[in-house]
Amino acid sequence: MVDVVTNNEAESRYEVHVDGALAGFLEYRIIGEVIALVHTEVDEAYAGQGLGAQLAKYALDDALARDVKISPLCPFVAKYIDKHPEYRVTVR
8 A cells, every 4th residue: 555645736635645546635825924724525435544644644744845834624633743743833
């Protein structure tokens, strides 16, 4: 199994693919210099494999690299940040 996370800017979402199949996504909205992380969804067939965490980490790392603040509207992402305090510096 190969997990690949990408930023699909045309769809405004980060996507995780497993063996070439879309397994989940994290939707976002860009508002000025803030990225609002809106909704995370993982297909039931891939539940429990840590794909949501991979999406959250990728999105937060991307925000750090772009030097933008994040607004964690998605409860999953907010919980991820609580467990990984190194990302709190990016929260708006």
